[in-house]
Amino acid sequence: MASASTLTKLRYRFVPDHVIGEILSKKWIDNAIPLLVLVCVVAVFGMLIPNFFSGSNLSITSRQLGEFALICIAMMTVILVGGIDLSVGSNFALGNFMTLALLNLADWPVAAAVPTVVLICGSVGLLNGVLIGYLRLRAFLTTLVTLIIVRAVVDMLLLQYVQAMSTSFYQSDIWDLIGLGGLFGIPFSFCVLIVVAIIGHVLLTRSRPGWRLMAIGGSRRSAHNIGLPVRSTVCAAYTISGMLCGLAGVLYAARLSGAGSDTGIGMEISALTAAVLGGNSLGGGRGSIVKALIGAIIVLIMTNGVLRLGLNSGSGPMVLGLTLVFAVFIDVRWLKNRDKLLNKVYVSPTYIELPEPVSTAAGAGNALALNDRLRDVEIIGLAAVESPEDVILDEDDYLYCGTRHGDIVRFAPPDYTSHEVYAHIGGSPLGMGWDKDRNLLVCVGGMGLYKIDRDRKVVKVTDETNRSTLSVVDDSRLRLADDLDIAPDGRIFFSEATIRYEMHDWPVDALESRGNGRIICHDPKTGKTHTALRNLIFPNGICTSQDGQSILFAESWACRVSRLYISGPKAGQVERVLDRLPGYPDNINRASDGTYWCAIMGMRSPALDVALRMPSFRRRMARRIAPDQWLYPNLNIGCVIRFNDRGEVLESLWDQGAENHPMITSMREHKGYLYLGGITNNRIGRIRLDGRDKTWSSFRSYWGGPNVRHAS
Amino acid sequence: MRLQVVARHLNQEKIVFLLTVALVIAFAALLPNFLDRGNLLSLVRSVAVLGVLGLGMLIVVLGRGIDLSLVAIMAISVAWSMQLIHQGLPVYAALALGLVFAVGIAFFTGILVAYAEIPPLFATLAMSTFVYGFGRAHLITGTDVVYMPQNMGWIVGLGQGKLIGIPMPIVIAALAAFVIFLFLRFTKLGSYVYAIGDNLAASRISGISVRPMLVLQYVLAGVIAFVAGVLTATSVEAMNTRIVNSNMIYDVILVVVLGGVGLSGGRGNVRNVIVGTLLIGVLMNGMTIMDIQYTVQNVIKSLILLLAIVIDSVVNPRDEQTGQQGDI
Known part of the structure; x- marks a missing residue:
């Protein structure tokens, strides 16, 4: 009996049960499952594909990632505010085409063409934003319509100019740097992604506009009632999404210098898959740059990996579809049960042995003996x-x-x-x-x-103290x-x-x-x-x-x-x-x-x-x-x-x-x-x-x- | 004052219907032969498959879902059936297998939505990608297009035959519309579909077995997709699996929402789908006669959809206070 209680004592002294609950109560734990999926995907494809981790492959992949992740961040931004943007793929194609057209046909310099393209794609986003933010249309339908319209516009433009474009070829140092070179050995598009991601992260987590975005996504009605500018913020989110698509289109144009009718086809689905795989919840309010990035990497590695494995044409979509189902399933379950789990494990009692109390019996004669001295308070x-x-x-x-x-x-x-x-x-x-x-x-x-x-x-004298180094809950x-x-x-x-x-x-x-x-x-x-x-x-x-x-x-x-x-x-x-x-x-x-x-x-x-x-x-x-x-x-x-x-x-x-x-x-x-x-x-x-x-x-x-x- | 009264009675369905009538009048005035019996029949026939798919979508959308896998199910199940016939399987067995495949996939989608509680948008998006991939990888190998076998007997008549001068696809579509109208209007299950779409939690509390009902909706949509597939394949004597990658699923959604079916569930009926389908049919037919380029047709189609939903949102504005959270 004595040894059993000693064991209990030791167990509760050295096993930190309460930490589990504290970790579960942190917001970043949401990323745990997507991260686990990412590790699994990297491990599986790393084993299956020879040279997966070689420098040249990583360089190619990260260059593609630069473009794709920008689209995913665009998608995440609108999902965060409670919408969806299906027009990203078409908008991306538009950006790609416009870049090439401005450079090859109109002979603009890069420094003028790139901002122009970003603004053009941003205006498509602005159109979405006005329709959805101000006119209160449904995001899904509206962006579906812009998807079709923009795609059709691109197809019409292609029909007209593709001949002329294929004969001319734009060349300049800075264009080569964007498309083929990089900074410090890191592909240029990846550098762009890093910059966008850092700025985006700071904006979302540390700035007023970012917080408003989150608030509106979390509860549009409450945000409206406390007086946040719901309409303009929603509109801004779509505009930003459009501009990011334009940027991605520029990078894609620099890499491949080709405009085809299949550019960006189905990209809205990949981006959506990526955003949700990363843990951004549809309906808004929960999401981050990191989640978008994790999702983007998973989807890119999988689609590329299936291609590299040389499987027949259907296997890529099959794997992608299965992963999407699996990931969303896990995500839904996680969201639904996290609080339940947290409620179960957060309270973690520990062993405490109180010494025998001093007697308070009325006749005990010690100082603590019961009396009635407070009766006449x-x-x-x-x-x-x-x-x-x-x-x-x-x-x-x-x-x-x-x-x-x-x-x-x-x-x-x-x-x-x-x-x-x-x-x-x-x-x-x-x-x-x-x-x-x-x-x-x-x-x-x-x-x-x-x-x-x-x-x-x-x-106020103070409301915080130093945070202890290993604390999980914020004890500052x-x-x-x-x-x-x-x-x-x-x-x-x-x-x-x-x-x-x-x-x-x-x-x-x-x-x-x-x-x-x-x-x-x-x-x-x-x-x-x-x-x-x-x-x-x-x-x-x-x-x-x-x-x-x-x-x-x-x-x-x-x-x-x-x-x-x-x-x-x-x-x-x-x-x-x-x-x-x-x-x-x-x-x-x-x-x-x-x-x-x-x-x-x-x-x-x-x-x-x-x-x-x-x-x-x-x-x-x-x-x-x-x-x-x-x-x-x-x-x-x-x-x-x-x-x-x-x-x-x-x-x-x-x-x-x-x-x-x-x-x-x-x-x-x-x-x-x-x-x-x-x-x-x-x-x-x-x-x-x-x-x-x-x-x-x-x-x-x-x-x-x-x-x-x-x-x- | 009168304007307000008129506006109050206008809804998306009526707007679209008026638009269709206006277009018909315009085309009739401008285009010779537009009102020919032959042209009108081919007009309706061209959108019959779209209408049938729209009916499947309607059932799912009424229950506050959406099914993006309809086109994939339609293409792969029918293409597989025909592939099996080519390989020597009896016609009925092959078609039955195709139907079982379609129902099985739809059933699984339903399970994902109802029991695993995956948002329908994703479940069906993923299933669409999966079905296409699986079909191309394991069922239909080596070719995009599966041609119709010549030994299909009377089934060919579904696509190419005529009943008292009316092409069979139209008859089938009308029949399907009537059956689904009866189902939604007069059966208990039909009212359950509306109840669930209107308020899922309340339906659950009032004793409707919500989850099996949701599965049923997807299964029905799957069956309808298979029927639409058979119509397509027999009409054009082939099934092109690349149709999955086209804009067709968007067209189906277009047909449904254009007529005024609410994507948030519980609002809409077969009439809405018919109105939406007719508008698209009239438009496409008129534009084809005018020899407008396909991409331009797409733009015009989309602009009209946009116009319809803008007018709807102006006439019936959504309220910040009553808007549903997460309703995209």
């Missing part, structure tokens, strides 16, 4: 606040708390009956703290660390900044409870009980933010120790409080202060006598403790039953404890009836009173403490005596 602001996670008081005895609506509400002394919205931040304001200049710093769940200065202006973003405290030198230490879930998903993080959280340090002097300590199990309350040398932090799901040295000889070290807690510790704050208050937001239960040692059981639970039936930490009742630097619990305050102040996530001592906040409450509690320093306030404990107040 006074109620402040009943039904005026919702979710006051943390409460704080200033030197003038005003009482502040956050609400779930994103407000900071202020109650006025001495009776705290009147209140006002002090400032509106948004998000879920959680932990708060005063800095030396009496600015209120607030940790806002979902947003980051914010500051409200004395003019009530809300300023702050998802759930929870509580903060400020070191004597001004550095702000704050906890982020989890990097894997949003705030409302905290129960799922509890189910995992992995070290998903961290402590982050922001230095206002340099303006820099960095992660100070990682892999903490839901770090929650933070409090600078009374001597200012270390910070105390609570790890909720591990039921313990630890200390991180921030200055002095032991800086950077972590040591355990308090464990075997009977519940889940939340905020920690200083007490007037050199000790600390800590809120226990909920109590452990034996069943959940056992479940924590059975990760596979919890995984099954997460997969098979509805979230409201999971085993949760019991947050219905809690208490306040006081402990000292040595980790001894000195006293505890309970409310066994849980009538006045059922749930506690924070508490502040202020001038002889203890103020209580709770995240599921609609009130703030206050209780008089006997025998405490009636002049002590938290602010003065941090930043010195009345002279500060005088200075303000």
Whole structure:
């Protein structure tokens, strides 16, 4: 039995299950299957065809790729915006013909002919764009019509000029460079492709027009409703598509210098195949340059490969058709099941063995024994606040708390009956703290660390930290900044409870009980933010120790409080202060006598403790039953404890009836009173403490005596 | 005011029909012999196959699909049948095998669309390419064109015979149109086709076996394609497999949408296809008499289609709010 649990422990320590879910949640994983197909295709044809990897073959292939991939990018652009462009093949043929005609018959220089051709093909795209974008015609039909028209126009032109064209031959150095040469040994058309691809990628992923394209493809209606210029953007996408076809036509003309009636026939089908094989979804919103390129390479290698293998005439289409079916099938299945799979595997509970809790039995005689000292809590602001996670008081005895609506509400002394919205931040304001200049710093769940200065202006302090090198999820973003405290030198230490879930998903993080959280340090002097300590199990309350040398932090799901040295000889070290807690510790704050208050937001239960040692059981639970039936930490009742630097619990305050102040996530001592906040409450509690320093306030404990107040 | 009323009653079908009538009047005035019985018959006969294929397409399009593999199925299945007859197989056995082939391919396409949930555009595009490739690689080798065997008996009459002076292809096409009209209008399965095209999710909830229905649509289209193939082959005494690479499938779509069948499914009937086919027939016939070049004919045909859908979109504008996502 012991060895089995050791094995489980080792398995969960060293096998990173959670990474699978994180990888699946990344957008780039969409490319995995097309990439796999690409590798298979290259491997198969590489084996079958001799000299496949030889320099000359690669050079020829990449030259063809330069043209074909441009067409695929053109197709991808319109697919991305929710359309389709069947006219690419004809447009390509038109570009090819126009180039040759301008050079051979009209004797234009290359520098004039190329832009002209791009503009001519762009105007075909513009026609599509006007019809589809502005007149709202159906893309499939409209481009089908332009396909036929442009093809017919090309055929008519060919009929008229092909004789004259075959007798003349254009020659110039730059034309030879485009058609036969290259830069640094790379074929010219491939260089063009690289440039287009890079520009396109940056535009699509990093620029406003690109984002609009994606937004319109994702949901045209929503894009229209939020006021994006849907029509002109759609029109622009088709125009770009046309221009890319023209460019490809120029490259093709330079390579072969021949105009035939079969140029570009069926190219719309190959390009469509390529775009979809690469993973661009029809209907829009999902696609990228990389996907188009992957698809283009696959299709080109296959069509060329089948030709090179010398199979009879039908085999090429046969293989192409089969691949298209297979690829689309995989793609459809992938799209449909990815989220299901993700839901199944993202939650990955781990092994955690909590030490036996200290007894809280009423007669046990220890400091944690149940009592009823909180029964007579006074109620402040009943039904005026919702979710006051943390409460704080200033030197003038005003009482502040956050609400779930994103407000900071202020109650006025001495009776705290009147209140006002002090400032509106948004998000879920959680932990708060005063800095030396009496600015209120607030940790806002979902947003980051914010500051409200004395003019009530809300300023963002930080919402990102350094990204850790091997993280799969983007952990530079702050998802759930929870509580903060400020070191004597001004550095702000704050906890982020989890990097894997949003705030409302905290129960799922509890189910995992992995070290998903961290402590982050922001230095206002340099303006820099960095992660100070990682892999903490839901770090929650933070409090600078009374001597200012270390910070105390609570790890909720591990039921313990630890200390991180921030200055002095032991800086950077972590040591355990308090464990075997009977519940889940939340905020920690200083007490007037050199000790600390800590809120226990909920109590452990034996069943959940056992479940924590059975990760596979919890995984099954997460997969098979509805979230409201999971085993949760019991947050219905809690208490306040006081402990000292040595980790001894000195006293505890309970409310066994849980009538006045059922749930506690924070508490502040202020001038002889203890103020209580709770995240599921609609009130703030206050209780008089006997025998405490009636002049002590938290602010003065941090930043010195009345002279500060005088200075303000 | 009156104009608005008129506009409200105009739909694509009526516009196209009026256009056809206008063209007929124009051609009749300008071209001698246009209204001859012989010319009119050859007019209809020239588009009979197109019309039959359009009927197959109609069934699929009504169910919010599209079948780009019709021409490939038609060409390869019939060409293979004739190849088999050349190789000595009895006529009926060979034709039956061809029909089984056509139905089998269509069935597989249906499975891909209905069960594997591959978008019809792709499933049929891929099947078209595959069928052509497979046929050329393994069934019909060495030749593009398979000529009609001389021992086909009465079947030849389907393409070349006449019934009370009317060429058989027209009769067959009319018959097919009537059968499909009955199927769509009066059978339960026919209404299911409309229901699925109108709202697939709702039909599923209301208890229609959506997936088998989708398969059925493709199978019906496959059978119709085979019939069209037999008509073609017997009319011109050969089946050219290169027809797959031509614009013919686009013409079929043209015929269907021209008459006002909605590509988003659930809207349209046999009458729409007939109207579309007639317009194309009139146009091509008139232009051929006027000796207009084939490519120019293509341009004019396309421009008319474009005109029809532009007018349709002006009269019945699509709304940003109600437009279907992914409806291309």
